[in-house]
Amino acid sequence: MHAETTKEQKTAALAAFKDLAREPGVPKPDPILVVDNVVRRFGGLTAVEVEHVEVQRGSITALIGPNGAGKTTFFNQLTGFDTADSGQWTFNGRNMNGVPAHKVARSGMVRTFQLTKALSKLTVLENMRLGAQAQKGETFWRALVPSLWRGQEDEITERAEELLTRFKLDAKRDDFAGSLSGGQRKLLEMARALMVRPELVMLDEPMAGVNPALTQSLLGHVKDLREQGMTVLFVEHDMDMVRDISDWVIVMAQGNVIAEGPPDTIMSDSRVIDAYLGAHHDAPLSEDELEQQLHEAEEELVAENEEEAKK
Amino acid sequence: MDWTTIISTTVKAAIGVETVWYALAAIGINIHFGYTGLLNFGQSAFLAVAGYGLAVTVTVIGLPFWIGIVVGLAAAVLLALLLGIPTLRLRADYLAIVTIAAAEIVRLIFRSVAFKDVFGGSDGRRGFSDGFYALNPYPDGTYGFGWFTFNERVLWVLTIGWILVGLSCAVVYLLMKSPWGRVLKAIREDEDAVRSLGKNVFSYKMQSLILGGVIGSLGGFIYGLAYASVQPDIFGTETTFFAYTIVILGGAARVFGPVVGSMIFWVLLVLVNGVLSGAVQSGFITFMDITQVGPFRFLLVGLGLILLLVYRPQGIFGDKREIAIDAR
Numbered sequence: 001m002h003a004e005t006t007k008e009q010k011t012a013a014l015a016a017f018k019d020l021a022r023e024p025g026v027p028k029p030d031p032i033l034v035v036d037n038v039v040r041r042f043g044g045l046t047a048v049e050v051e052h053v054e055v056q057r058g059s060i061t062a063l064i065g066p067n068g069a070g071k072t073t074f075f076n077q078l079t080g081f082d083t084a085d086s087g088q089w090t091f092n093g094r095n096m097n098g099v100p101a102h103k104v105a106r107s108g109m110v111r112t113f114q115l116t117k118a119l120s121k122l123t124v125l126e127n128m129r130l131g132a133q134a135q136k137g138e139t140f141w142r143a144l145v146p147s148l149w150r151g152q153e154d155e156i157t158e159r160a161e162e163l164l165t166r167f168k169l170d171a172k173r174d175d176f177a178g179s180l181s182g183g184q185r186k187l188l189e190m191a192r193a194l195m196v197r198p199e200l201v202m203l204d205e206p207m208a209g210v211n212p213a214l215t216q217s218l219l220g221h222v223k224d225l226r227e228q229g230m231t232v233l234f235v236e237h238d239m240d241m242v243r244d245i246s247d248w249v250i251v252m253a254q255g256n257v258i259a260e261g262p263p264d265t266i267m268s269d270s271r272v273i274d275a276y277l278g279a280h281h282d283a284p285l286s287e288d289e290l291e292q293q294l295h296e297a298e299e300e301l302v303a304e305n306e307e308e309a310k311k
Numbered sequence: 312m313d314w315t316t317i318i319s320t321t322v323k324a325a326i327g328v329e330t331v332w333y334a335l336a337a338i339g340i341n342i343h344f345g346y347t348g349l350l351n352f353g354q355s356a357f358l359a360v361a362g363y364g365l366a367v368t369v370t371v372i373g374l375p376f377w378i379g380i381v382v383g384l385a386a387a388v389l390l391a392l393l394l395g396i397p398t399l400r401l402r403a404d405y406l407a408i409v410t411i412a413a414a415e416i417v418r419l420i421f422r423s424v425a426f427k428d429v430f431g432g433s434d435g436r437r438g439f440s441d442g443f444y445a446l447n448p449y450p451d452g453t454y455g456f457g458w459f460t461f462n463e464r465v466l467w468v469l470t471i472g473w474i475l476v477g478l479s480c481a482v483v484y485l486l487m488k489s490p491w492g493r494v495l496k497a498i499r500e501d502e503d504a505v506r507s508l509g510k511n512v513f514s515y516k517m518q519s520l521i522l523g524g525v526i527g528s529l530g531g532f533i534y535g536l537a538y539a540s541v542q543p544d545i546f547g548t549e550t551t552f553f554a555y556t557i558v559i560l561g562g563a564a565r566v567f568g569p570v571v572g573s574m575i576f577w578v579l580l581v582l583v584n585g586v587l588s589g590a591v592q593s594g595f596i597t598f599m600d601i602t603q604v605g606p607f608r609f610l611l612v613g614l615g616l617i618l619l620l621v622y623r624p625q626g627i628f629g630d631k632r633e634i635a636i637d638a639r
Contacts, residue, residue, distance in 0.1 A: 081503065105509035117504035119497045121633050130497050131508050135490045138510070140518055143491035144482065153490065176632060189504075196509055 009226050013059040013247040022261040022269070024250075025052035032057040032200055032231050033109075038077055038087030040070075040255075042306040045299055047073045049255045050087070055200070060222065060232040062242045062263065065252035066276050068300030071235045072114060073307060074252065075204055079111045080104040091200065106133060110198035114205045114235075116185040120178025124169055127177050127188060128160035129153070131195025160195060167191045167221065183214035190221060201225055203234035207241055219245055239267065251275065254296075312593050317585035319458040324581035328465070328537040330573045331472035332358075332530035336550065337557040337569030338479045339527030344555070345563035346487060347519040348499030350403055353394065353410030354554050356417040357524040358531030359546035360386040363421055363430060365532060366541045369439035371429055376442025380532065387528035390417075391521040399516045414548060422543035435542035443467075443536045468537045475533070476570060479526045484566045486522075495519055496564070527554075556616060562626030571627055579615065583608040 016029050031054035040048040048070040055061050063071050076082035078089060080101035088097045091109050099107075119127050135156070136142050137149030164170040167187045172180060177188060186206060193201060206222065207215055223245055225232050236242055242249060242263055249266045251259040253275035259266065266272055278293070324330060336354055343349040364383030368374050394413055398406045421430045430436065449463040461469065486492045494515050497505045502512050535541045553576070554569075561572025587604045590596040599607060625631050 079507070101506040102509050102511050105507055111507050113503070117501045119500035119504060121500055122493070122496055126493055129490070130493055130505070133509055137490035138494055140491055143489035144485050146485070146489065149490060192508065
């Protein structure tokens with residue numbers, strides 16, 4: 001039964017993508033997230049300028065692109081962690097621009113981070129419990145009367161333990177999150193995001209710094225999300241992983257969405273090759289071009305630095 | 312050397328007025344710094360506005376004692392809002408800068424010549440504590456046994472003071488066991504992660520700032536009532552730094568850390584002072600005179616704290632595993 005639903009979800013997703021054009025911004029049959037004209041500038045540098053992009057409900061969509069393409073910045077705009085200079089986007093038909101990060105999460109759009117944010121001095125179980133929404137004990141006055149929130153806390157704990165078992169972290173439940181390995185932290189962060197009961201899970205480089213043994217189990221968990229009816233949008237560099245699990249790929253370069261398509265053909269798209277390897281990667285460079293490339297590389301570095309500084 | 316006096320003052324210091332009001336200030340700092348990770352360097356201002364709120368309401372405006380207490384508490388809440396609104400959205404260090412500056416502004420306003428008819432300048436205010444002592448249930452006399460005695464006024468202040476300390480600890484214990492406290496501790500670890508899980512970080516930081524400020528302000532009341540006066544220079548920055556020392560000594564993010572820290576801090580100060588003064592007076596120590604003992608005891612206490620941080624960085628109640636995580 002397990003495998004069947006996987007297949008069903010995957011077939012449904014693939015069917016939805018079957019006849020789509022391979023153009024950037026192509027409309028999807030049932031988009032959960034629709035983005036229009038999102039622009040983010042850092043001084044003179046335009047880090048993100050996305051005209052139009054849609055994410056299909058119930059699919060696993062990969063967002064790829066060379067370093068400095070603006071993928072993480074784009075994520076930050078959508079999730080309210082940064083303020084876009086202009087543009088708008090809707091999630092489930094609700095306008096989300098200018099909505100603060102915590103409200104974005106409450107509406108069902110939950111993200112993880114490239115550099116994992118495990119809450120080190122909280123135990124693994126406390127990390128998980130924190131993810132639950134609408135907790136009665138999280139308001140000041142009710143917190144003072146344990147009988148008001150005990151019952152809900154028990155339910156939350158039960159759900160947290162189920163998730164921990166699924167992610168094979170149940171043996172670590174009472175350890176400090178800070179004592180976990182890098183890969184285990186990634187698992188914990190993903191499990192914690194699921195405590196929010198999201199509709200759209202946005203994973204920023206879920207495989208970065210994870211050893212190959214854990215990679216397989218992480219991949220399984222990402223596929224699992226789709227099986228449970230969630231939509232996944234993830235940033236990733238590892239093309240093998242992208243090919244393995246995604247139904248659709250969106251390619252960004254220099255802040256723009258330059259191509260979209262199914263994973264098996266996207267890497268042969270000339271625009272994608274150009275973006276990764278340079279437009280004339282097989283022709284010798286002229287002096288001007290070299291200069292320009294150096295310049296661009298420099299700008300990318302500046303953008304990245306600024307992003308870092310903002311954090 | 313008069314050992315009886317030295318020992319009796321030292322033992323009394325363990326539960327004395329100083330210990331009480333510093334414990335309250337430190338419980339507030341523990342909520343800010345220990346649990347939420349807020350660097351509030353202006354705790355003395357919370358004590359000051361509460362003490363002066365009470366003093367001015369009673370002496371200048373002539374309203375009853377209880378209204379003075381309400382005004383003092385309201386002033387502490389207002390101060391927390393004023394400090395928090397512009398700074399809590401920014402990175403943690405900005406709060407530190409703003410609070411230390413604000414605390415100095417508050418102190419300088421209270422001692423300014425321009426407002427002398429309201430706040431009394433550098434002499435401060437006195438004569439507002441009658442309402443408090445009118446409630447004293449203890450008849451006149453001394454209480455205790457042997458040299459361990461207090462008069463009825465001190466006993467009344469200590470009774471109320473320790474009740475407040477106990478209540479504050481109970482509130483901190485209940486809150487930090489609850490999901491509300493879990494959000495605070497998570498904010499201390501990583502704000503962005505908490506935001507990504509749908510919690511309004513700004514609101515929680517504000518609640519923490521108000522709660523810690525109000526508990527700290529109780530220390531301002533106790534000081535004012537115990538000495539029947541408030542002076543601006545009592546609420547200088549060193550008050551805040553003593554409170555931080557106490558929190559770290561006792562162990563940050565531990566319910567009883569600030570209370571035990573405050574007891575040890577004052578016992579040490581009083582003991583060192585007594586022993587040194589005695590030694591100077593009876594000629595055992597010749598390289599300094601009696602006026603130098605005061606500053607010198609702080610030097611010794613500072614040395615002791617450095618040694619504590621080196622050999623037991625988690626404080627008395629702290630958990631060594633937590634410090635080990637930081638070192639990663």
